[in-house]
Structures are given as structure tokens and as C-alpha cells.
Amino acid sequence: MDFERADALNQAIRLLSLRHRARAAALLAPLGLHPGQEALLLELDRTGPMIQAQLSEALGCEPPSVTLMTRKLEASGHIRRKPAPSDKRASIVELTDSGKALADQVKGLWCALAEETVTGLPAETVAELPGILNTLTGNVDTRRPRHPQGHRDDG
Amino acid sequence: MDFERADALNQAIRLLSLRHRARAAALLAPLGLHPGQEALLLELDRTGPMIQAQLSEALGCEPPSVTLMTRKLEASGHIRRKPAPSDKRASIVELTDSGKALADQVKGLWCALAEETVTGLPAETVAELPGILNTLTGNVDTRRPRHPQGHRDDG
DNA sequence: ACAGATTGGTTATGCGCATAACATTATCCG
């Protein structure tokens, strides 16, 4: 691929990251949340109590990041940690009542953000978008075992 | 939009950001660069010497971020700052020879990253991708003047 | 010409994310 096209793509991804995150930050600020924290709340709301290692996997970020994020959300009273009964190393993380209420508010913002994000795109493109983005993500994901699809011989 | 679809989209954008950045970090590390710095080098390579305010605009990040990034790239010898002749406040930033050499190396990596990223997508989707992503970015961009399509009361 | 607003840049601080080094507990296996 020539550099111009490559740069257009990489730059577009970088800018989308920055702007989408900034917009999320603006929406979440009134709730006292920073971008990234909402993902943790939504994951707990969706899946229920879980240990940090599972959170790390679900959120796609490293254990030390989870340690710090959970610490801050615990300090602000939205989540709670308790020792896992069958594993003295692990901490089970769960939403508090305030955390559940907050997650519900986040859901509303999330819908608004998604609608705002895809404004002006044809419906069929919108329908395909998550799949396309997930393909891109899978292609550069070094955490997950890359599924061996016919393609091979990658340096 | 229902929450599931909204979450799928927002989550997909978040994950793409994380993984694409992580992959970029892995590719740039051998050059001694951190993700984000390559954008600054490429912009200087493309446009030539410019002041920090222009860099801030081009990179889509805030002036304090530019201050810190330029300071580090200057410390590592890849860029140089000199006072602007006609404005005693401004600093003109330009690539050093080592910075130019580095930018060329980054171009190669950038092509490889873009190809890797779009692996498995049909060519026509790849062709549309930058446009689609830029539309998404524009939709959530609070920095740029939002083009006035219809009037509505923003609370 | 001068006061006020605007622009360019920096410092201080905080968050999300990363890696490296480490302690603790679980598990695997000879």
C-alpha cells in the first residue's frame, strides 16, 4: 500500500480515537466519570460480579490498569471489592447500588453518543460498522490468539 | 438506537483505539518512539517547519500536549525549535536530519500497519474506510466548527 | 497611544494506558 493511503487510514483511526474519547469525556464528566471507567461499569452491569483478571480480559487493558481504575471507582463508591472465597489471590469486583444507577445513566449517554457518531451515514453502512471495526481490531490484536484464517506467512 | 447496538459500536471504537495504538507502539518501539510522536514527525515531514499552534491543530491535540511531545522529541534530537522571527511568542518546530531519517522509517512501518489492519476486508470497503472514519470523527468533533445542518436546541 | 481581548506557549496536575519488577497464592508434576 502506498504511504498516502496508509497514512490516511492510520491517521483516521488515531483521530477517531481522540475525538470519540473526547466526546465521551464531555458526556461522562457530569456523572463524575472519566472515559474508560464507563466500560468497566458497563461490563460489570452486563456480566455481573467478576475478578479483576476477567475485567482485564473483557476491557482489553492490562492488570495494572484495572488495579488503578477499580481503586478509583471504589473510592468514589461505585464498585466494591471482596475477597474471592476459593482463591486468596483474587478480588471479586461488583457494582454498588450507586454504581448500578450510574451504569443506567451511562447507557443513555452511550446510545446518544452512538447515534451522534453515525449521523449522516447510510443505514447499511451503520449496520456493517461494528463488524468492520472488529475485523480491524482483530487484525492488530496482539493479545488474543490470532485465529488462523487461510492467510499465512506474516513476518 | 437500542443500547446493544450503541454499545457494540462504542465498544468497537474503544477497542480499535486500544489495539491499534498498542500495535503501533510495538512497531515504533524499536525506533525509540512512543505512539503519538510518529504523528508529529510525519506532520513536520509532510508540511515542513511550523509553529506549535499549527501542530496542535494538525495533530488534533491540545497545546500543552504539544509542549510536552516536542520537548521529548527535541531531547532525543529528532526535532529542533527556533524562535519565530515575526512573533516573539511562537516557536518554529522543524525536523533535524535524524528526525527526517526517522520519519522515513516510520513511513515504512505505517504502510505495513495499514495493510495489516485491513487484512481480510474487501477492497471496496478498504477504499471507503478513511472516508467513513472521517465522517465518524467529524460527527463527534467538538474542536472544529460543526457544520450547520438544520438547527436544533442543544441543551 | 493605551486598555482589553486574543493568541502562543508553559507549568501543574490528573487520568487511562503501558511495561517491568515483585509478592502471594494455585496448580502441576515428578
Next chain:
DNA sequence: CGGATAATGTTATGCGCATAACCAATCTGT
């Protein structure tokens, strides 16, 4: 059983990014 290995989590540190507060220089209007 016991020692090696793996898994869970934390601390330390560093970068990119943000906002808030601030200084210095430029521009504007009267």
C-alpha cells in the same frame, strides 16, 4: 509431598492526552 511453574494482583514509573491557571506578546478598538 515438594519444588517448579503459572496465575492474580500490586507498586513504580513513564508516556499521551486533557483541563486549569498563568505569563508574554500581539492585535483591536476607541
